[in-house]
Amino acid sequence: MTTGKLDVSTLLSDDVMWTLLGTLYLRAYESRSPHSILRDHYAAEALERIEYDEPALARRLRPKTNQFLVALRGKQLDTWTTAFLDRHPDATVLQVGCGLDSRALRLQKPKNVRWYDLDLPDVIAIRRRLFEERDGHWMIAASVTDDDWLRAIPNDRPTLIIAEGLFPYLQTDDVRKLLQRLSDHFGTGxxxxxSLAQWxxxxxxxxxxxFRDGHEIESGNNRLRLQETSPFSTFWPLIHSPGIRRLYQVGHKFKAWRNLMVSYRFTF
Structure with missing residues (x-):
């Protein structure tokens, strides 16, 4: 982990840089609220060590409202992750396309959990300068579409696979092949x-x-079984701002709004 300011614009393409910085910025912005949903102070600390154009990010991302898109999605995945680790305190966790997410640090995971964060080599190089690898936590530099890296992940424990904000950027065939490789490699988990709305x-x-719904995923992979779906607005009561909370409350009543972003939990 580095202590100096990091200029990520010299290390990443514009599209990757905006995706990484945008998500990190929204989580950091949300964490500064006394009523934060994610309480992701790791994101705020990481952002302080990066050189970036804050006014440009703010204009592009409109954090006052859009912070909740990231926070509510993250809250659902954090909730499912915590529940899985409560049931399997010796589990393996694999987070693919991890970006600059701090889930491995901000959650109170059992000490025997093995946690792997995977992303492109340039992204992992930045992660290593912002976050420390702690006991039971490893970072893997590889593309999710490569074949070799999965052999290094042990498959002798119940396994939780997390892909937050990743699949919409991949080709359909790449997603299907990745899911098949993952479900074939791990025994149970x-x-x-x-995923985003098709429009x-x-x-x-x-x-x-x-895709239309989670059953399409089941039909393409006979090991995956859909257990839960959760629209991004599920946790709208956690929003402290009365006006924005009301917006999400009303929007949650309408299918088109709820399906804008949906989280899925499968077993295998």
């Missing part, structure tokens, strides 16, 4: 991920993969 992949070209 759960898969958590989020977003048609109008926002950076997004590629989407």
């Amino acid at each position: 759960e898969l958590l991920f989020d 977003m992949t048609r109008f926002i070209k950076v997004f590629v993969f989407s």
